[in-house]
Amino acid sequence: MNIEGKRVIWKEYQKEIADDHYFYVRSCVRQSFFPGSETTFLRILRDELGKDVYENPFHTTCTGIAYHGDILPFETTMTVIARQFALMTEAGYENYIPSCITSFGLYSEVLDTWHHFPEIEKKVRDFLKKATGKEFEKPKNLAHASDIIFKFRKEITSKAKFKLVNRFTGDPIKVVEHIGCHYSKMFPSKGVGGAEYPYVLAGLIEEWGGDVIDYPERRHCCGFGFRQYLIRANRGYSIACSRKKFESMQPYKPDAILTNCPGCPYFLDRWQYAISEMEGKTYGVDGQGIPVLTYEELAGMVLGYDPWDIGLQIHQVPVEPLLDKIGIPYDSQKKFQGKNGENLGQPATAHSLTFYQG
């Protein structure tokens, strides 16, 4: 990968990222898809970096799935989002941090709409007032949670227990990254590095010692695409997108896929299992899959958190081969033990995808 020219382009797209006092909003789907990610984010921010992060339990969905699935009109979406801003204003915060890329894209879209059409903002303020009696200030700073991890990547390095290096070969761990379409494809100036050379995840990989692997379908959609997935009969579109990416990245033998969005890790992880069951095809070595990580999970890994505390047991593609390469210890016996020691039950073994025994 020729990165000299790309560094120049990345430099042009540097966004403002607030450095403390965050109003953090969780994603509706991530909490069940990869439930360790958001708690890991909070643990890193509060315990490692000493930041002030506030969460409000009355926060709801941003409506992203319904909006992109053509179920909700934009006015409803804007009013729901206005209510989230009202919660932030009531709590005395100005820096809004969504955990979800779709939310981030939607917040950017709503703020941009209000910027260009103030009369729409006024209308939405009226809607919100009538419906809830609430008023709001717009966020001073809107950043995605991965932007925050990116901003503090060097601080994380200074506390890191592991580097992204293959301990058997001494080579950097090879990672392909997927930033998610809604991160900067719609509003390039809102993402670190813009739309064509987004650097937010690549920067983490480089900083923590890994190698970013370029591949032809790097910027292709993961296959979530809302409408492609929501109706079962349409899922052929979704899985075809993911397969296109797997086929394209496989020759470069990546050790891991790093992702940004709730949908991206989910589909890049789960579809590897589905493809293996439908076609008998796997994309890692020896019938294994390519482990898929969220940026919080990767940060937690380099910080030396217990892999089961950050939720790696929830992945469909086993992550142990990667942990072994880096040398991160884990107790296989405790993989399916819940927080309170209760046995969560072992999932059924896949037919084609190798279940890693360690």
Next chain:
Amino acid sequence: MIDFGYNINADRQIDYDRNDRRLARYILEHEPTFRICISCGTCTATCSAGNFTYLNLREMIVLIKRGEAKNIKSDIEKCMLCGKCQLACPRGVNTRNIILTINRAIERLDF
């Protein structure tokens, strides 16, 4: 294999790196006017054989160029070499010779 209630859709990308473009190269070598076709479809509109069967010269030329002409053998059999398409073509593409060349290529390249 598990049936999840959906399939994996076939890829619609035209992959010039992987598709078999031997036929296109062979025709270009033997009938250079193959290059100047603009896919207007006048040939198809005037073709009597195409009126009664599925014979579509414009589509055939496009698919050969992409390396996707899978049914070329059975398609080409329907042409009666009348040459009406050649008279109608606004670009002066030697359509009859293209068809004769395809026939030769099918034999030589073992399609």
